[in-house]
Structure formats: structure tokens, C-alpha cells
Amino acid sequence: xxxYKILRSEDRGYASHGWLKSHHSFSFANYxxxxxxxxxxxxxxxxxxxxxxxxxxxHPHDNMEIISIPLSGDLAHKDSNGNEKVIKNGDIQVMSAGxxxxxxxxxxxxxxxxxxxxxxxxxxxKNITPRYQQKTINFDKxxxxxxxxxxxxxxxxxxVWIHQNAWFSLATINANTTVHYQKHDANNGTYIFxxxxxxxxxxxxxxxxxxxxxxxxxxxxxxxxxxxxxxLILEVPMNF
Numbered sequence: 001x002x003x004y005k006i007l008r009s010e011d012r013g014y015a016s017h018g019w020l021k022s023h024h025s026f027s028f029a030n031y032x033x034x035x036x037x038x039x040x041x042x043x044x045x046x047x048x049x050x051x052x053x054x055x056x057x058x059h060p061h062d063n064m065e066i067i068s069i070p071l072s073g074d075l076a077h078k079d080s081n082g083n084e085k086v087i088k089n090g091d092i093q094v095m096s097a098g099x100x101x102x103x104x105x106x107x108x109x110x111x112x113x114x115x116x117x118x119x120x121x122x123x124x125x126k127n128i129t130p131r132y133q134q135k136t137i138n139f140d141k142x143x144x145x146x147x148x149x150x151x152x153x154x155x156x157x158x159x160v161w162i163h164q165n166a167w168f169s170l171a172t173i174n175a176n177t178t179v180h181y182q183k184h185d186a187n188n189g190t191y192i193f194x195x196x197x198x199x200x201x202x203x204x205x206x207x208x209x210x211x212x213x214x215x216x217x218x219x220x221x222x223x224x225x226x227x228x229x230x231x232l233i234l235e236v237p238m239n240f
Contacts, residue, residue: 003216004202007036009209012047019054023047025193025211039213040189040238041164044120047209049113050075055106061097065121065162067150068093068105069232071195073114079103083132087116091136092149092168094160098128117232122240123163133160139172146171146181146233167235173199175228182219189215189238192222197229 013024013031024031025045075087080102087093107114141147148159150168167184191213198207200223
């Protein structure tokens with residue numbers, strides 16, 4: 001019996017609204033799949049493409065850690081706490097909704113699409129004061145190395161933090177290269193998402209936007225063959 005699950009890119013949920021094309025890794029809105037509701041504290045991974053000048057009008061959230069990572073293009077954010085920012089490719093943003101916050105997200109450009117990941121994580125503390133944080137990723141440090149983008153560390157200089165015992169890490173891996181990952185917490189699970197290229201994890205070939213998830217290994221290898229890869233690891237509590 002395999003101790004892991006694989007979600008292929010083509011098996012994700014899909015919704016097209018004209019201005020928005022969205023792939024859902026877990027049940028979301030009109031896409032409901034009892035086999036893919038969440039992975040531990042990881043509740044949502046939406047791979048969204050928004051056409052120029054369009055976006056999500058103001059809407060509320062509460063008691064959720066919401067992370068946005070642009071893969072291409074720029075995302076304009078505005079919220080009821082007075083934050084008005086542009087999140088660019090290479091940035092990571094986190095919004096702790098806490099007791100409640102209203103925000104909007106729009107493509108900051110009229111002439112090209114924005115593709116971004118919207119990720120939701122259940123918090124380990126409810127009804128906290130809403131907060132916003134944004135940082136730019138130093139991709140040089142992710143070369144053949146898993147660079148921490150997000151953690152519980154409120155004092156981290158290069159990563160954002162959330163109200164959960166979770167870590168997000170990114171590596172840009174050369175072809176024919178092996179990079180190792182060791183969990184920060186042995187009780188956590190790991191969700192590995194191939195952003196670009198292809199890679200091998202646990203002897204399984206994973207292509208662009210495929211994912212593999214498990215909670216039984218404390219350390220493991222990500223291997224590439226003929227092609228380079230960009231790999232995102234979401235390490236989250238399985239019990240929360």
C-alpha cells in the first residue's frame with residue numbers, strides 16, 4: 001500500500017468564468033470532491049488566471065490564513081485595514097483574516113493576464129487581529145536549495161509568517177540534480193507542487209502542476225532528470 005497520494009494537474013477541479021480561469025486542488029465553490037477536501041491544515045490551493053483589468057470585487061474572510069503567490073504578472077490588493085499594495089511575480093503575501101477582513105484582488109495590468117496561487121491554511125488561533133504582510137523572494141537563494149518563504153517565525157527576515165506551525169519552501173532545481181528536504185516538524189505532512197518542469201519524488205514522475213502528498217517521511221529527495229524544475233513544498237500540520 002502506498003503511503004502517499006498524487007493529484008495530477010488534469011485531475012484538479014476547473015472553473016471558467018471568462019475573465020477568470022481557476023484550477024482547484026481541493027473542493028472550492030462549485031467544485032466539490034469528497035476525496036479532495038483538504039490536506040491537514042491546507043484547505044485551498046487555487047491556481048488562478050485573471051485577465052487584464054479584471055479581478056475579485058470586495059469580499060469578506062475570517063479565521064483563515066490566506067497566502068498569494070504570483071507566478072506571472074502583478075496582483076493589486078486592497079483591504080478594509082487600509083492596505084493597498086501590488087504583489088508582483090517574485091513576491092509572497094499573507095493575510096491573516098482573523099476576526100474578519102474585507103479585501104479585493106485585481107489584475108494590476110490591463111494588457112496581460114496574472115497567474116497566481118491563492119492558498120488557504122487553517123490557523124492555530126482563532127479571532128486574532130487581522131494582519132497583512134508582503135515580502136520579495138530572493139530567488140538566488142532557491143537555486144538547488146529549498147528556500148523558506150513562510151514559517152511560524154515572526155522575526156524571520158526573509159520569509160513571511162502565519163498563525164500556524166507551517167512552512168512553505170521553494171527550490172529552482174537544475175536538470176539532473178538531487179535536492180533534499182527535511183521537515184521542520186516531524187508530525188507535519190508535506191504537499192509537493194511542481195510549478196514548472198518535472199521532477200521525481202518517491203520514484204514517481206511528476207509533471208508541471210502535479211502534486212504529491214504524504215506525512216510518513218521526515219526527509220526525502222526531489223530529483224530532476226533532463227529538465228529543470230521549480231518546486232514548491234507546503235509543510236503543514238496534519239492534526240490541528
